[in-house]
Amino acid sequence: ELKVEQNPLFLSMQEGKNYTIYCNYSTTSDRLYWYRQDPGKSLESLFVLLSNGAVKQEGRLMASLDTKARLSTLHITAAVHDLSATYFCAVDSYSGNTPLVFGKGTRLSVIA
C-alpha cells in the first residue's frame, strides 16, 4: 500500500525567509504532484514531477524529485503573505487509471 508522508504539517514562517516542505512516499512511483489549496477552495495544480532529478520552479516555489530516496521537496524562497495556504503532495503508484494518494498537507502561514 502506497503511503505518503509530509512534514511539517504546520509551518509558520516570517516573510522573507526560506523553508522546505518534505514529501516521502513508500513505494516506487513515476510521478509526483504538488497542489495548493486555499481555505474553502479546491486544489490548484502547482507542479508535476515525472522523473528522477526533476526540478521545476514557479516564482518563489521550487519542487524537486528524488525517486531513489522516494522524496520530493517544495522549497519556498523569500516567503510572502500570499503564499499562505495548505500544500499537498500526491503520488501515483504507476501509470493508468490510478488514484492519487495524498499526503496530509502542510498548512503554511506566512507572517509579517
Next chain:
Amino acid sequence: GAVVSQHPSRVICKSGTSVKIECRSLDFQATTMFWYRQFPKQSLMLMATSNEGSKATYEQGVEKDKFLINHASLTLSTLTVTSAHPEDSSFYICSAERTGTDTQYFGPGTRLTVL
C-alpha cells in the same frame, strides 16, 4: 483547456434527504473520474473511482449503497448521497482524468451541509 465543473457548489439539506452532485469535464473527455471527500483541516480521501459505462470502484469503508455513482457519459459523473446525515457533511471534490492521459483535473468542490 481542461476545465472541470461541479454543481452545486454548496448545498444544505435536511437529514434523511438525498443530494446529487454533478461533475463535468467541460472541454475534454474523461473515461475515468474520481470522487474525493475532505473533512475540515484534513487531506483528501478517495471515495471511489468512476469509469464511464461501468460500475464504480469504491475504497474500503465507503458504502456503495449510500454513495451512488453514475458515469453515464464521457463528460459527466454524478455522486448521490442517499439518506444524508450530519456526519456526511463535508467538502466533496471530483477529478477527471483526460482520456488517453494520466493527468487528473480537479473540480472546484461541493460543500455539503446536512442539518
